[in-house]
Amino acid sequence: MDPKSQRVKLNDGHFIPVLGFGTYAPEEVPKSEALEATKLAIEVGFRHVDSAHLYQNEEQVGQAIRSKIADGTVKREDVFYTSKLWCTSLRPELVRPALEKSLKNLQLDYVDLYIIHSPVSLKPGNRFVPKDESGKLIFDSVDLCHTWEALEKCKDAGLTKSIGVSNFNHKQLEKILNKPGLKYKPVCNQVECHPYLNQSKLLEFCKSHDIVLVAYAALGSQLLSEWVNQNHPVLLEDPVLCAIAKKHKQTPALVALRYQVQRGVVVLAKSFNKKRIKENMQVFDFELTPEDMKAINGLNRNIRYYDFQQGTGHPEYPFSEEY
Numbered sequence: 001m002d003p004k005s006q007r008v009k010l011n012d013g014h015f016i017p018v019l020g021f022g023t024y025a026p027e028e029v030p031k032s033e034a035l036e037a038t039k040l041a042i043e044v045g046f047r048h049v050d051s052a053h054l055y056q057n058e059e060q061v062g063q064a065i066r067s068k069i070a071d072g073t074v075k076r077e078d079v080f081y082t083s084k085l086w087c088t089s090l091r092p093e094l095v096r097p098a099l100e101k102s103l104k105n106l107q108l109d110y111v112d113l114y115i116i117h118s119p120v121s122l123k124p125g126n127r128f129v130p131k132d133e134s135g136k137l138i139f140d141s142v143d144l145c146h147t148w149e150a151l152e153k154c155k156d157a158g159l160t161k162s163i164g165v166s167n168f169n170h171k172q173l174e175k176i177l178n179k180p181g182l183k184y185k186p187v188c189n190q191v192e193c194h195p196y197l198n199q200s201k202l203l204e205f206c207k208s209h210d211i212v213l214v215a216y217a218a219l220g221s222q223l224l225s226e227w228v229n230q231n232h233p234v235l236l237e238d239p240v241l242c243a244i245a246k247k248h249k250q251t252p253a254l255v256a257l258r259y260q261v262q263r264g265v266v267v268l269a270k271s272f273n274k275k276r277i278k279e280n281m282q283v284f285d286f287e288l289t290p291e292d293m294k295a296i297n298g299l300n301r302n303i304r305y306y307d308f309q310q311g312t313g314h315p316e317y318p319f320s321e322e323y
């Protein structure tokens with residue numbers, strides 16, 4: 001099947017491709033890898049690219065997208081590009097300048113989706129992760145409804161086609177949905193989601209409000225990242241996933257991606273490796289049985305790789321809620 005046709009309609013009428021290419025890599029990875037990997041991803045059929053100001057690679061990712069437009073592989077409207085508003089820019093007056101900065105780095109006229117990276121606001125300034133002398137994060141205090149109103153203005157100004165959130169729990173989503181004078185609902189909530197943290201309650205909540213759940217760390221995250229809790233088991237070595245993969249003559253990674261597609265979740269897959277970038281496109285080439293899906297659902301154990309422990313004292317820290 002043509003992967004380009006595998007899209008989901010968002011609540012604002014735009015479409016998001018169900019498979020997205022993740023571009024986050026730890027700081028020590030040269031940014032040129034994001035450029036080459038994104039180009040290849042588009043060549044092999046990815047039509048959805050996920051990045052963020054925080055990843056410090058929007059220059060390279062934008063360059064990759066523009067080069068694939070220039071050589072005729074795609075048109076701008078064929079590629080769905082997501083950027084994210086970092087935590088130090090949640091004050092409403094900082095939102096539009098932050099998006100404009102991303103657009104400048106990307107050298108694009110608009111993004112397809114702009115999302116609040118996390119509800120945990122941090123002190124504005126040049127540092128991505130502002131800390132005090134004792135190494136504690138310096139929080140900011142921002143009403144997320146005011147941040148949301150600034151995002152709505154960015155959509156109206158044509159800087160982004162759609163707006164959404166990331167790492168929100170259902171209460172934070174509810175707060176936006178119940179905001180007096182709400183103009184646009186969030187189209188998505190991008191959260192960590194994989195067989196060890198399948199987010200079934202949050203997924204049900206999102207579906208009931210026509211909000212798409214976008215899964216990150218769907219392959220179990222990059223265990224080397226500074227943001228990741230290193231003490232958890234490796235998802236792709238799970239015996240149940242491995243047995244299902246063997247039965248279908250696929251890899252555990254493809255089973256983990258396919259699981260999300262079949263439960264109506266838009267899924268991101270990061271790889272900077274040529275073979276694995278191509279492999280991940282094969283998610284559309286096979287189907288899991290209802291028994292496979294049930295067995296994978298049974299793996300849920302509330303393992304959160306990106307637990308953002310440093311943010312726990314913040315009033316909007318999202319992961320203390322059950323979902």
Ligand code: NAP
Nearest residue numbers: 022023024216217218219220221222253269270271272273
């Ligand atoms: P992920 O997609 O779970 O991937 C984890 C690792 O799996 C990668 O490092 C990759 O290594 C490896 N991999 C990829 N394909 C594979 C395959 N077919 N077989 C075996 N291994 C494979 O990682 P993630 O980066 O944590 O999450 C994905 C994306 O979600 C990110 O890149 C980013 O765009 C987004 N994200 C968003 C948030 C947020 O707060 N909103 C947080 C985290 C991530 P190789 O590169 O070596 O192949």
